[in-house]
Amino acid sequence: MNNEGNHGSGALVGDRLVLTAGHVVPWQSEEWWMRFVPAYYNGQSLHGAGVRSYVSDVQGYNPDLSGGESAGYDWAICRLYEPLGTVDRLGHFGTKTYNPAWNGQGFWNNMGYPINMWFLGASLQGFIAVEDTDDDINGGLEIEHYGDTTKGNSGGPLFAFFGEGQPRITAVQSGYQAEDEDMGPINVAAGGPGMSRLVAWGRTNWP
Known part of the structure; x- marks a missing residue:
């Protein structure tokens, strides 16, 4: 959730780092805020009512998308005030650069908060295959798939x-x-x- 009343999805990738889509960040707002709630369900985190954190800093790209458009460099990392992703708390995902040799193999999963059920909890779909990939600027890669996603899933891993x-x-x-x-x-x-590279930068500079 952010100051513009929009919501998206994201995942912990470091002690205090969340990886999400660049277009869910309120880049144009002077007095902006973003709130991250892990394992959100029915108004709070499944880990407890107080398990959440606001974002202190953001690094990434604003692809300036509209109407559901996409970009291969549509990512951002958010630094949290609270280190929710430490081993003794929630832990976090690792990252790996996609290899086009994996195209056609249905072992990918997608999680997120679709707009019609974000207040209830996350959706999960498995056995997704990547159909094709296209290089983009800024080291980006468009990864094309037929997974079941909609508004609100943006930023989901x-x-x-x-x-x-x-x-x-x-x-x-x-x-x-x-x-x-x-x-x-x-x-x-x-x-x-x-x-x-963006995630590596965040882990080095935002411990």
């Missing part, structure tokens, strides 16, 4: 397990785009080496 207990985020949900007459509209997640 596209992830898989690389070994036991090793969930790795490779992209965040951005939007959709029209392909061709055969494929029709297709969902797009934003990943690429630029996302990995």
